[in-house]
Amino acid sequence: LRNTNRKNPRRALVPTIKSAHVKRSELDAFAKHYNLGTEGVEAAFAFVGARPSRAEVQSFVARSLTIAGALLIAAGVVFFVAANWQAMGIYGRFVLVEVFVLLTAALAIRKPPPRIVGRAALLLAFIGSGALFALFGQTYQTGADLYELFVTWALLGLPFAFAASWGPLWGVWLLVVNTALGLIAGFRPDGLLGTFFSSGELVHSELVLCILANLALWAVFTNLTGVANARWVSRLALTAAFGFACWAGVLATFGGMGAGDFSLADLLVLALVVGLCVGVARHALLLKADIYPLSLVAGTTILLVTTGLGRMLVEGGLLTLALLAAWLVVSSTIAARRLMEYSAEWRLE
Amino acid sequence: MTRVAPEKVAALHAMLVERKLANADAPPAELARERPWFVSLLLGAAGWLAGLFALVLLAGMLEPQEKGFIIYGLLLQVAAFFLYSAATDSPFFDQLALMASIAGQLSFAFGVGDATDSPTATGASLLVLQVLILLVMPSQLARTLAALFAAVAWAVTLRLAILGESMFSSRATVGLGTMLVLWFVVWLPVIVLLYTLVRRETRWMASAMRERGRATVIGLAIAAALGQPLTAQWDYGGGLNATAYATDWLWPLLGVGVAACVGYWAFQLRSRALLGVAIVGALGHLSHFYYLLGTTLLQKSFAMLLLGGLLIALGRRLRKGVAAEAPP
Numbered sequence: 001l002r003n004t005n006r007k008n009p010r011r012a013l014v015p016t017i018k019s020a021h022v023k024r025s026e027l028d029a030f031a032k033h034y035n036l037g038t039e040g041v042e043a044a045f046a047f048v049g050a051r052p053s054r055a056e057v058q059s060f061v062a063r064s065l066t067i068a069g070a071l072l073i074a075a076g077v078v079f080f081v082a083a084n085w086q087a088m089g090i091y092g093r094f095v096l097v098e099v100f101v102l103l104t105a106a107l108a109i110r111k112p113p114p115r116i117v118g119r120a121a122l123l124l125a126f127i128g129s130g131a132l133f134a135l136f137g138q139t140y141q142t143g144a145d146l147y148e149l150f151v152t153w154a155l156l157g158l159p160f161a162f163a164a165s166w167g168p169l170w171g172v173w174l175l176v177v178n179t180a181l182g183l184i185a186g187f188r189p190d191g192l193l194g195t196f197f198s199s200g201e202l203v204h205s206e207l208v209l210c211i212l213a214n215l216a217l218w219a220v221f222t223n224l225t226g227v228a229n230a231r232w233v234s235r236l237a238l239t240a241a242f243g244f245a246c247w248a249g250v251l252a253t254f255g256g257m258g259a260g261d262f263s264l265a266d267l268l269v270l271a272l273v274v275g276l277c278v279g280v281a282r283h284a285l286l287l288k289a290d291i292y293p294l295s296l297v298a299g300t301t302i303l304l305v306t307t308g309l310g311r312m313l314v315e316g317g318l319l320t321l322a323l324l325a326a327w328l329v330v331s332s333t334i335a336a337r338r339l340m341e342y343s344a345e346w347r348l349e
Numbered sequence: 350m351t352r353v354a355p356e357k358v359a360a361l362h363a364m365l366v367e368r369k370l371a372n373a374d375a376p377p378a379e380l381a382r383e384r385p386w387f388v389s390l391l392l393g394a395a396g397w398l399a400g401l402f403a404l405v406l407l408a409g410m411l412e413p414q415e416k417g418f419i420i421y422g423l424l425l426q427v428a429a430f431f432l433y434s435a436a437t438d439s440p441f442f443d444q445l446a447l448m449a450s451i452a453g454q455l456s457f458a459f460g461v462g463d464a465t466d467s468p469t470a471t472g473a474s475l476l477v478l479q480v481l482i483l484l485v486m487p488s489q490l491a492r493t494l495a496a497l498f499a500a501v502a503w504a505v506t507l508r509l510a511i512l513g514e515s516m517f518s519s520r521a522t523v524g525l526g527t528m529l530v531l532w533f534v535v536w537l538p539v540i541v542l543l544y545t546l547v548r549r550e551t552r553w554m555a556s557a558m559r560e561r562g563r564a565t566v567i568g569l570a571i572a573a574a575l576g577q578p579l580t581a582q583w584d585y586g587g588g589l590n591a592t593a594y595a596t597d598w599l600w601p602l603l604g605v606g607v608a609a610c611v612g613y614w615a616f617q618l619r620s621r622a623l624l625g626v627a628i629v630g631a632l633g634h635l636s637h638f639y640y641l642l643g644t645t646l647l648q649k650s651f652a653m654l655l656l657g658g659l660l661i662a663l664g665r666r667l668r669k670g671v672a673a674e675a676p677p
Binding site for chain 1: 667
C-alpha cells in the first residue's frame, strides 16, 4: 500500500480524492475481519491516507471557493445585464459584456492555466461570451433559432476550453452543446415529459444526429489525452449519447402505438441503438480499461426491453407484470455480475 | 467477486501486527472491492421498478383490503430478510430480495394510508419501518436505501405534522417563523448526526455497527444534499407569483449551505460519488434563485457579484496560506 499522506503540501495544491486506494467499504470489511479496535482503525486510516491532510483540506476548500466564486460572478454579470436591460443603451450593453470577456481573458493570459485562477478566468470568459451572443441575437433580432445561439456559443467558445484543458470548463461546454442538440431534437423547456411522448414533433434523424455528435465527442475525449484532463468528461459525453439513444429508442418502441405497427424509421432507429450498444460494448471489451460504457449499454438494453415488454402490457395483463418483474431482476443481476467480473479481470491485467 | 489485491491487505495487516493492534494469527482477509456507484444505481433502479411491478401484480392477483396490504407488506419484508440472509454473495437473490422489500414497503404504505386515512400517520409508520430495515436487513444496499427513505419520511412527517392542511400552499398561509422552525426541527438533527458520524468514524468502524453507520452516513448525506425542497415554502395553488415574499431567498441559501457541508464531509470520507451528489444539490438549490421573482434581478446580481468576489478572495487567501506553510 502506498502511504498517501503527503509530506509535501505543495503537491496537495491540486487536491484529489484519487489517493484513496482503499475505499471505506473495504476498510469496513478489513476492520471487521481483523476485529480492529478504534486505535487499529485509526492506524489503518493513517497508513492508507483515508483522511485528507490539513493541507489537502485547505486546498480543497480553496479550490471549491474559487470555482463557486467564479460561477457566482458569471451568473451575477448575466443577471446584471438582464436587470439593466431597459436602462442601458445598446452600446452600453455591448461594452459591459465585452469588457467582462476581455478582462477575464486578460487575467487568464496573466495567470495562465494550469493555474486555477487562469482556468477560472477562462470559464468566466466562456460564460461571458455566451451572454454576448445572446445580447447580439436579442439586440439585432437576427431571426435565428434558439439552438443557433448555443451552437455558435459552443463553436466560438472552443478556444477557451482548449486553452484551459480543464474538466469543469469542458463539462460546461458539453452542457452547452447538449442544450443545442436537445433544442434541435425538439426539447422545449416547457416540459420534458410532454416533449418526450409527443413523437409527432420529433424527427428521428435529429435524435440520431444528437447520438452521433456525442459519440464523436466521447471518442475525442477518450483518445486525445490532455484535452479535458478528466475521465468524467468523456463519460459525460457518452452518457449524453446514451441518453439520446434511450429517448430515441423509447420513442421508436412506442412509435407504432395506435398505428398498430412500427414504421420503417422506428425500425431503423432501433437498429441504430442496437448498433450503438454493440459497438460501444465491443470497444470497451477490447480496450479493457473502464466498465462505465458497459454499464450504460446494460442500462439502455434493460430499459428498452422493459419498454418493449411494457407495450405488451395492454394485452398481456398480470402475466406481463410478472414477466417484467422477472426480466428486471434477472437482467440487472446478470449485468451487475458481469460488470464486476470484468472490473476484476481488467484490474489484474 | 472483485477483491482488493492480497498484497495490499497483507501490508496493512503486517503494519497493524507490528504495532500490536491486530492478531498475527488471523487468516488473511479477502476483501471484496466496492461496487462502483453506477452499478449500484443500475441495481437499485431495476430493483425499484421490479418492486413496483411486483406490487401491482400482488394487488391484481390477491386483491387485498387495507389490512391485507399491511400484512403482505410485512410478510414481504420477512421474505426479503431471508433471501438476503440465505444467499450472501449472490446478486440474483439480492435483487430478488430488493424487489420483495420495495414491493413490501409500497404495499405497507398503501395499506396504512388506506386504514388510517392520515398522511402524517402513514409517514410516521414508514419512518419506523425504514429504521427497522436499516437495523435488521443484512444488505448494504437495502440499509442505505432505508437510511435515505427514513430521512425523507422524517422530513415529510414533520412537515405534515407542523403545517397540516397547508402542506401544499405554505407560501400563502404559513409564516416565516413556522417554516424556520420546521427547517431546523427537520435538518438540524440530521446535520448533527452526520457531523458526529463523520467525526467519530473510527469509533463506530471498530464496533458491530460499522455497516449500519456507513449506510446511515451515505443515506443521510444524499437526503440532506437533495431533500431541501421538502422543507421549503411551496405554492402549487397559484404557481410562482410575482408577489413572492422577500424572505424566499432564504430556502435555497440554506440548501446550498447544507449541500456545501455534505461536500466537505464527502471529501473527508474521500467519496467522489457523495461529492458529486453534493455538487448537484448545491447547483440545484442555487438555480432556484432564478425563480424567486420577489427579488429584483439587480438585487440578485449584486448579491451574487458580492458573494462571488468574497469567495474568490477567501479561496486566494487560503491558497496563499497553504503555499506559505509548504517547505521550500
